[in-house]
Amino acid sequence: MSFSAFGDKFTRHSGIARLMEDMGEGLRTPGAVMLGGGNPAQIPEMNDYFHQLLQQMLDEGKLAEALCNYDGPRGKTSLLDSLSALLREQLGWEIAPENIALTNGSQSAFFYLFNLYAGYRTDGSKKRVLFPLAPEYLGYADAGLDEDLFVSTRPNIEMLPEGQFKYHVDFEHLHIGEDTGLICVSRPTNPTGNVITDEELLKLDALAQQHDIPLLIDNAYGVPFPGIIFSEARPLWNPNIILCMSLSKLGLPGVRCGIIIADEKVITAVSNMNGIISLAPGSVGPAIANEMIQRGDLLRLSEEVIKPFYQQRVSETIAVIRRHLSPERCLIHKPEGAIFLWLWFKDLPITTEVLYQRLKKRGVLMVPGHFFFPGLEQAWPHTHQCMRMNYVPESDKIEQGITILAEEVERAHREG
Ligand code: PLP
Numbered sequence: 001m002s003f004s005a006f007g008d009k010f011t012r013h014s015g016i017a018r019l020m021e022d023m024g025e026g027l028r029t030p031g032a033v034m035l036g037g038g039n040p041a042q043i044p045e046m047n048d049y050f051h052q053l054l055q056q057m058l059d060e061g062k063l064a065e066a067l068c069n070y071d072g073p074r075g076k077t078s079l080l081d082s083l084s085a086l087l088r089e090q091l092g093w094e095i096a097p098e099n100i101a102l103t104n105g106s107q108s109a110f111f112y113l114f115n116l117y118a119g120y121r122t123d124g125s126k127k128r129v130l131f132p133l134a135p136e137y138l139g140y141a142d143a144g145l146d147e148d149l150f151v152s153t154r155p156n157i158e159m160l161p162e163g164q165f166k167y168h169v170d171f172e173h174l175h176i177g178e179d180t181g182l183i184c185v186s187r188p189t190n191p192t193g194n195v196i197t198d199e200e201l202l203k204l205d206a207l208a209q210q211h212d213i214p215l216l217i218d219n220a221y222g223v224p225f226p227g228i229i230f231s232e233a234r235p236l237w238n239p240n241i242i243l244c245m246s247l248s249k250l251g252l253p254g255v256r257c258g259i260i261i262a263d264e265k266v267i268t269a270v271s272n273m274n275g276i277i278s279l280a281p282g283s284v285g286p287a288i289a290n291e292m293i294q295r296g297d298l299l300r301l302s303e304e305v306i307k308p309f310y311q312q313r314v315s316e317t318i319a320v321i322r323r324h325l326s327p328e329r330c331l332i333h334k335p336e337g338a339i340f341l342w343l344w345f346k347d348l349p350i351t352t353e354v355l356y357q358r359l360k361k362r363g364v365l366m367v368p369g370h371f372f373f374p375g376l377e378q379a380w381p382h383t384h385q386c387m388r389m390n391y392v393p394e395s396d397k398i399e400q401g402i403t404i405l406a407e408e409v410e411r412a413h414r415e416g
Pocket of ligand 1: 038104105106107108137139186189190218220245246247248253256257258
C-alpha cells in the first residue's frame with residue numbers, strides 16, 4: 001500500500017507525534033513526572049465553575065441544543081455576536097460578528113491559515129511563513145502542505161539578573177522578501193514564556209503592512225482571555241492582523257474551539273474551508289463561551305482565577321529550580337506568560353536530546369529544545385542547549401522532576 005504525497009507528508013513521524021506518544025505513554029506509567037505536554041492545569045475553582053455551568057446549561061436545554069444541531073460554517077452565531085460586542089467594548093476594536101470565525105481548535109486554524117497564505121501560487125511562485133523569532137511553537141512545524149514552508153530568525157538574547165534572560169526580535173537580520181506570505185508569532189510564546197514587547201509588535205505590524213502581508217498573532221495564552229500573561233502587554237488588532245485565540249487554556253482543551261479574528265475577506269475564506277473540511281465547527285465550546293460572556297464571567301475568571309493561579313505556580317517552580325540548579329548550571333527565560341519554563345543549559349556537555357532520553361528513562365518527561373526552531377536554516381548550538389518544561393503539575397511532582405533533572409545535569413558535567 002502506498003500513500004499520496006499528502007499521505008506521505010502527514011503520516012510521517014513528526015516531532016509533535018512523538019511528543020503526543022510520549023505523553024500518552026507517560027500517562028499510562030504510574031509515577032511518571034509529566035512536565036512535557038501542553039495540558040492546562042486543573043484549577044479547582046475553574047473545574048467547579050464548569051461543573052455548575054454545564055449542569056445549568058443542561059437543565060435549561062442549552063447543552064442539548066448545542067449537541068443536537070449543526071452551526072453554520074463560521075461557527076455559533078450567538079458567540080460571534082457576544083464576542084464581537086465584548087471585544088468592541090473592552091478593547092475598542094472595530095469588530096463585527098463578520099470578523100470572527102470559529103475552528104475546531106486553533107491548531108486547525110493554523111493549518112488553514114498557513115496554507116492559505118504560503119505554498120505554491122498559481123503563477124508558480126512560492127510563499128513562506130516567517131516566524132520572526134525562533135524558538136516558536138512546535139505545533140506549527142508540520143502544518144504546511146508544501147515542503148519547506150517555514151523560515152525563522154534567531155533572536156537577540158538579553159541577559160537579565162538572577163540567572164534569567166529574554167529573547168528579542170532581531171530586526172537587523174529579519175528578512176521580509178518577495179517570498180514572505182505571512183508573518184506569525186505566538187504572544188505569549190510557547191515554548192519560552194516570552195511576550196514580545198508592544199514596541200516589537202508595532203514594528204512587526206508596520207513591516208507587515210508595508211509589505212502587504214498579514215501578521216498572524218497566536219494569542220492562545222494572552223489577553224483578554226485566558227489571561228496567562230504576567231508582563232504589561234497591550235493586545236493589538238487591525239484589519240491586517242489575524243488574531244487567533246482559543247478556549248483551551250481556559251481549561252477547556254477538550255471542546256476543541258479556536259477563534260479567528262480577522263478582516264472579513266479572511267473570515268469568508270476560513271468559513272469556506274470549514275465547510276469543506278468539517279461542515280461546521282463543534283458547538284459545545286462556543287455555547288459554553290457564549291454563556292460565560294453573557295454572565296460576565298469570561299474576563300473576570302481569566303483575571304481573578306486563571307492568571308493568579310499560573311503566576312503563583314511559576315514563581316514556586318522557579319524557587320524549586322533555584323534550590324537545585326544554580327544560574328551557572330541553568331538559565332531561565334524570563335517567565336512572562338504561557339504555561340512553560342524554558343531552561344537554557346549553556347555549558348552542558350551533552351545535547352538536550354540526550355538529556356531528554358536520560359530523563360525519560362527515569363520517568364521524567366520534558367521536551368528537548370531543538371523541536372522549537374521551525375524554519376531555522378543555519379545550525380545554532382543554542383537549539384541543543386534548551387529544554388521546555390510545563391510548570392503546572394502539583395508541587396511534589398515538580399520537586400521530584402527537578403531533583404532528577406539536577407542529578408542528570410550534574411552527572412553530565414561530571415562525565416564531561
Ligand atoms: N498556540 C499555542 C502557542 C499553543 O501552545 C497551543 C497548544 O498548546 C495552541 C496554539 C493550540 O491550541 P488549541 O487547543 O486551540 O488547538
